[in-house]
Amino acid sequence: MAFHLEIIMLILIFIALAQPSERVNAEPTQDKQALLAFLSQTPHANRVQWNTSSSACDSWFGVQCDSNRSFVTSLHLPAAGLVGPIPPNTISRLTRLRVLSLRSNALVGPIPFDFANLTSLRNLYLQNNHLSGEFPTTLTRLTRLTRLELSSNNFTGPIPFSLNNLTRLTGLFLENNSFSGSLPSITLKLVNFNVSNNRLNGSIPKTLSNFPATSFSGNNDLCGKPLQPCTPFFPAPAPAPSPVEQQQHNSKRLSIAAIVGIAVGSALFILLLLLIMFLCCRRRRRRRRAAKPPQAVAAVARGGPTEGGTSSSKDDITGSVEAAERNKLVFMEGGVYGFGLEDLLRASAEVLGKGSMGTSYKAILEDGTTVVVKRLKDVAAAKREFEARMEVVGNVKHENVVPLRAFYYSKDEKLLVYDYMAAGSLSALLHGSRGSGRTPLDWDTRMKIALGAARGLACLHVSGKLVHGNIKSSNILLHPTHEACVSDFGLNPIFANPVPSNRVAGYRAPEVQETKKITFKSDVYSFGVLMLELLTGKAPNQASLSEEGIDLPRWVQSVVREEWTAEVFDAELMRYHNIEEEMVQLLQIAMTCVSLVPDQRPNMDEVVHMIQDISRSETTDDGLRQSSDDPSKGSDGHTPPQDARTTPRSDTS
Known part of the structure; x- marks a missing residue:
């Protein structure tokens, strides 16, 4: 009997051991x-x-x-x-x-x-x-x-x-x-x-x-709430006579004398009005001749060019620049421009954008030179402090940083002069014209932009010892080759309120909300949001996110938590082959950067290395990934163009 029990026990043990393997x-x-x-x-x-x-x-x-x-x-x-x-x-x-x-x-x-x-x-x-x-x-x-x-x-x-x-x-x-x-x-x-x-x-x-x-x-x-209140329905009253009909009806009752009196009174009123207008125009001309204001860069050329080549809005930038200060445009060392403030004020211009720091204009000088003039607002720094800060900012030189070329300081105006970037901003490229005729922003271009922006920001942190403080997609400008350049950096200390509530909305690190202090780590957080923007195609201040009361990092976390990361990515990226692994890797880097604890975020030079590690893999003709150590690759570590990876799929979605 004992022998049979042992056999049964062995069989049960065998079945138990076999079950995990079957699973x-x-x-x-x-x-x-x-x-x-x-x-x-x-x-x-x-x-x-x-x-x-x-x-x-x-x-x-x-x-x-x-x-x-x-x-x-x-x-x-x-x-x-x-x-x-x-x-x-x-x-x-x-x-x-x-x-x-x-x-x-x-x-x-x-x-x-x-x-x-x-x-x-x-x-x-x-x-x-x-x-x-x-x-x-x-x-x-x-x-x-x-x-x-x-x-x-x-x-x-x-x-x-x-x-x-x-x-x-x-x-x-x-x-x-x-x-x-x-x-x-x-x-x-x-x-x-x-x-x-x-x-x-x-x-x-x-x-x-x-x-x-x-x-x-x-x-x-x-x-009804939150729309307009509901009103009960009542039968519409009989239509009232029109003003013309009423006037015709009343005119029948007016005497001829009354009609003549009304006509004479109206004529006298019109003559008096014309006389007042003439006197006002004459007084305004006298004031203009006495003041003789300088010509200014126009915000928008509304009425066509006027004398000197500027547009009709003449006081958008320089309203009260004194004649003695006209030539005090300070150029940074190693600059490539030789014009003066007089030339800048005669330039025709158009508004490129308005932000919390000021308004940017595209200015075209008479010799054809095109620059960007940023007119700052709410500057609290004194002249000496302002000039010292511009000296620090102007000393930053890097291929992924937009250089400061010149600045101007007076009591009423503070101007900065930058190179003009013809391809515009990342914000416009990523979010503009998302219609049926839009050319999707492919994966390799997004990776190139992410890496270029990371290198520029790392240069500010490591070489320039500067905190950017205002990282957002509209401050990532692009060359025609989609090489990214960081702009508007290092300006926060010259403002009365370095971190106003409306600045970098959606990009601001949570600790900045409490301390009102920007740091290298808060820059890393903002850059992480920028990478999420590249991956998702969603702007951090997008209306749908604002309505839900969440920011972009929290939205990404909520979707990833649902066991499938693909829902996060921009639908435009689904047109391209063999990029899923790279997208997930960049997403992981971005989520590390937006960690709520600043000490858990990497430094920007570490972020550059992590993005480079993603870029060092490439696609072979048979669709397999290749390491950057492959001897067929150049020694500079850059990945050559990969047509197989960025060619849209043939599906129609």
């Missing part, structure tokens, strides 16, 4: 078949190629499994060129799916009814497609949903009250559709909500009235 080698066969069925019935881009002989959990694009590889937990196919309707009985068989992202594709038709089987789903991203039909009430059965994004589709009909079944929902995005009818009273604890640009009508329920007006804009028939 490791497990493959979600049913989920794999469901995914293959979905892909076979849906036209898609070439990059979504699932090899039936390989593991779905290890090598299939956009697929993630649980730790035991027993079922699929996430399916992410954003901008993957998916075309047509979502086939039924495919995705719905992934019953333990938690995250589904099919955003930015060309999907059409209604959401399949069998999506009700996805009872474990937490996040559903279907925005930027062509889905249609009424609100998919089948989704109101997915009680574990926390985020539902259906924006920018063609959904119609009412928004159902049954949304209240989704008790865990915190984000609901239904904007840019054709939903109609009145808004239901949604009692969920929503953090994010948007139904703008639909056809909704009636009053906004009190349960939703705390959201900003932008959450409801574009619905002309909606009313």
Whole structure:
């Protein structure tokens, strides 16, 4: 009997030992078949190629499994060129799916009814497609949903009250559709909500009235807080006679004498008015002749060129520059310009931008030289202190730093002169004209900009011992080759309030909010936000983030926390091959830079080395990565152009 018990125990031990091995080698066969069925019935881009002989959990694009590889937990196919309707009985068989992202594709038709089987789903991203039909009430059965994004589709009909079944929902995005009818009273604890640009009508329920007006804009028939108050409907009164009709009616009752009196009085009034205008113009001319103000660089050439080649607005920069001080334009050592203040004041100009430190102008001198003139405001430094600071700033020389060429100081005006960068700013390149005709900013260009800006900032910190204090995408200027240069650095000490509340909004390190002191580490934080801006395509002060009450680093953390990093990245980057690993690496560097604890942030020279390490890998013709130590690469460590890596994919997303 004891012998049999020992045999049974050995068998049980063997089974127990065998189970982990089976788990490791497990493959979600049913989920794999469901995914293959979905892909076979849906036209898609070439990059979504699932090899039936390989593991779905290890090598299939956009697929993630649980730790035991027993079922699929996430399916992410954003901008993957998916075309047509979502086939039924495919995705719905992934019953333990938690995250589904099919955003930015060309999907059409209604959401399949069998999506009700996805009872474990937490996040559903279907925005930027062509889905249609009424609100998919089948989704109101997915009680574990926390985020539902259906924006920018063609959904119609009412928004159902049954949304209240989704008790865990915190984000609901239904904007840019054709939903109609009145808004239901949604009692969920929503953090994010948007139904703008639909056809909704009636009053906004009190349960939703705390959201900003932008959450409801574009619905002309909606009313109530936070929009305009609702007014009760009353029958319109009979129309009053028009002023012309009333005058005609009254004129019949006027006598001829009264008519003559009115005409004479009107003529006398007009003559008196003309006389007053003539006297005012004459007095103004006398004042101008007595004052003889100097010509000024114009803010915007509104009325065409005037005498001396300047535009009609003559007092935008130099309103009261005294004649004795006209030639006191101080050039920095090693400068390349030889003009004087007199030449600068005669230049035609246009506004490039207005910031918290002042207004920047593009000035074109008579000899064709183009420079940037920055007119500072709220300067508190005395002349000696101002000149000493400009000397420090002007001594910084680096290929990734915009050099200060000259400055001017008087009681009323403080001007700085810089080189003109024809390609504009990173902000304009990254966020301007995001329409159908826009050329996407490719990955290699973004990496080049990030590395150039990092080198420029490291130069300020290490060589110049200067804190920038105002890092933002509009202060990263570009050469035509997209070589980045840092501008507007080291100016904070000359202002009365070095860190005003409206400066570097969205880029400011959290400790600066409390101490009002900028440091090298706060610069690193701001640069980390700048890298997140390059990766996500979102400006830190973007309206959608401001409405949610979060900054860009917190938004990135919240998305990454949902188990899939790809949702963070700019959809424009999905057009390019073999860059996912580099994007994740740069994201990790950026998140280190925006650490809440300053001592946990790297120094800028360390950031430069980390970005260089990413750039030192390259793509071979067969799509494999190559180390920078490869003997075929140049000894200077720079990566040559990689056409295979930046050629847009053939999908239409």
